[in-house]
Amino acid sequence: MKPRYYYPLTFSLLALVGGGCGNLNTDLAIPDLPMPASFRDHQDKPENAPVTQIDWREYFADPNLLALIDKAVANNHDLQIALQRIETSRASVKLANAAMLPKVNLNIGGGVQKFGLYTMDGAGNASTEITPGQIVPEHLTDMFVGLQSSWEIDVWGKLKSQRNSAAATYLSSIDAANLVISNLVADVAVYYSELLALDHELEIIRRTIAKEQEALDVIKLQKEAGRANELAVQQFQAELLNTQVSEKNTLQKIAETENQINYLLGRYPQPIERSTQIFFSEKSHELSAGVPSQLLENRPDVRAAELQIEASQFDLKAAKAAFYPNVNISATFGFQAFNPEFLFTTPASIAYSVFGQMIAPIINMKALEAQFNTAKANQLSAMYNYQKTILNAYVEVANQLSNIKNLRETSTLKKQQSDALKQSVDVSNELYKAARATYLEVLIAQQSALQSNRELIDVTKQQRIARISLYKALGGGWR
Template sequence: MNNLKPQIKLGKGFLLSCFIAVTLFSCVPTKNIREANINTPNQYKNAQKDTTNTATVKWKSFFKDNDLIALIDVALSNNQELNIMLQKIGMAQNNIKAKKGEYLPFVNAFVGADVDKVGEFTRNGAVEKNLNIREDEEFPEPLTNYSVGLSASWELDIWKKLRNEKKAAVLEYLASIEGKNFMVTQLISEISSAYYELMALDNQLTIIQQNLDIQQNALRMVKLQKQAARTTQLAVSRFEAEVYKNQSNKFEIKQKIVETENLINFLVGRYPQPVTRHSETFLTKQVDAIYTGIPSQLLTNRPDIKHAELELSASKLNVQVARANFYPSVGISAGIGFEAFKPKFLTNTPQSLAYSLIGDMVAPLINRNAIKAEYSTANNKQLQTVFEYEKTVLNAFIEVSNQLSKVENLKESYRLRENQVNSLTEAIDLSIQLFKSARAEYTEVLLTQREALDSKIEIIETKRNQFIANIKLYQALGGGWN
């Protein structure tokens, strides 16, 4: 706005644009997209139809282990992935401010200075040269120009394009929050699963050490029997091989403990260090019952479903934004200030006063392929989010169904494995007594010890799987983020 001219451009051109806009209004394409199917089954298989839902329990109340709660607390502050997500939320919030500012008037202050020297043999030069004015009133050469004032521009959002963009930005922001909540549930699930895996490994290491003590005692017994010519070197070698095997397994478990500890440290956002836990109570810990509620509660409890729902709402608004591009845009621009060829004249009014007011309407008329393509893309994205929402709901129901079945089956499996461990523990002592009295072969002793060890390892793994299945069911129901 360096050259402000007193002018108002509103008239026949504006009215003609209005006529063209009305004519083009009927040429705007419309495409209907089906609504998302949100019907869910009435209840889960083999579950009572009860609205009591463990997903509403806060994670600090769901977990009873203070060491685990402390780890999760630190992770929610230090985990890098979660902090990255928080920055994305901040960017989405800034986008709302940017979109909100687009449908408000823009007002700028300006100060300008320029110099102009025209040739004498040009239209402007010839006019200035031949003006019949006094010598002290001639145009300065070169001609300077100074201006100061305010300018404003405003696009009238008559089709709600800019407001819909702002609403879509708000929905994207809310969706990013739900994305963060879903990440929190995943983080809590990963840490707690790794924590119980670590406790299980500790117990497996203890069991292997106890079994090694038994095997080494048996090995000493077999060596004594060989010296007494009651058995052969073959039996001694077989017992020694079994001891070496379990000593090797012990180091493998130690390595797994280190790796699991470091996985927890990574999730917590700290360098490798010992993880505090009390593994001696692992097998005596009770696995709490979980109430699943009804499937329709997943729509409000699970952050990933709410995220998909918000993305679907945003995509609908984006379709309206893309459709508004077919309509004419109406803009108003104005300016007011002072302009003079010498700074001392800037304050002389009304001689140096300059203003302008311009209204225009611009509508796409020919070659609208880009706008049509953008509109088609917005419709395709909306349909895509419909499918993604339906997929998320279906996946959530299947996850709950799978984990619910797993919890029940593991409960029965653990009960049977307890009986197996008790029977094989008794069989170890019995096989040794029979071997001493030459009523059993050494292979029976070895086989019994091996089966007893395997059963104890398996019951520890089953207990671990019970805890993890409960955690996964709690997560699948939508718990853990509140």
């Protein structure tokens, strides 16, 4: 009749636990942020290829750049770290799957025990035969060889939620690695473009130095002939020295940019192979920006953020399931005896047990509530991060579309300005030789031409970088 008293107690405990879970809401939501149907002030051309159809090996035409990107993808340390995170996530999925299966262990053990005579065990052993004609030894050995098993039955879906969370985290880690690849491809291409621009800038500076040296030699001769004074000589000399300083600064920038590329390639500093002629002549694909909703599929950071929401949802469900009782079954089967000669020789040494239990949390509810609230905050954070990632993706694409349009118009104007100032240098030199222009006008023409040429190179570099940035912003570079 005793068991009757346990049933009401058991149901009372379940009711108490269930009552404490009544306010555990897992259906969370945040204010929606609708995505625009198109990018502002942008119309795609039908003949432009969608970014998803262009591999980076096709998008970039420079073979030297392609070789650098290949080495970076193979050796970059950040990418290798990201790949190891994938392995860690894959192991977590296997661990979560294993938690849903019974655990079976081989147990081989033994020991010795002596009970006091004036105890229930000692008194019983002193008068009990363990084998016919032999009482239980005072020093009782105990040997066991067999299997032990335990299994937590996933009644409430906690283990399944943990497994699904691990799977979503694993997929998110893959997209995180794809994001590293996309950024790496873009970074190598950007630094390569900066290096080509510096090469052209160095070439312009050196040509300017040669012309300024010629002008200085002329002014010195004119001074000897009485047609110029020392002030003019000093002005030309100062301008030449200033340009030579610019040459040294540019050489330092070239060295630093080469080193940055080598760092991305995971190697120590060495010269970077490149062809400067392709800087102005390279033709790249015209990208189709498509519609903003395609960013959800193309950009690995958006995909990773979406998977993080999925993982956090399963974490929240697992945290809720922790409030309910755990149902565990344990069992053993093997051979047990006090003497090795009896361990396997008789069926009497066979030992087994089966035990089931249900463990319900009572005292530590506050700790479980804290875990649930943490999981809830993590899911809301993942939702806001997803919205933030989408917004950032849209803004990046919109910025680069606008940037490319304005840089195209700026480049046309800069080319016209550069051609005009180049002619002004030749004209000012001829006029100065004919005493129809002052040396200050010659200096101003040279300075303006140098500055204009450097600005033209910079605009061209920005155009290349803008196309690279748009390619990355649209989700290119990782496939």
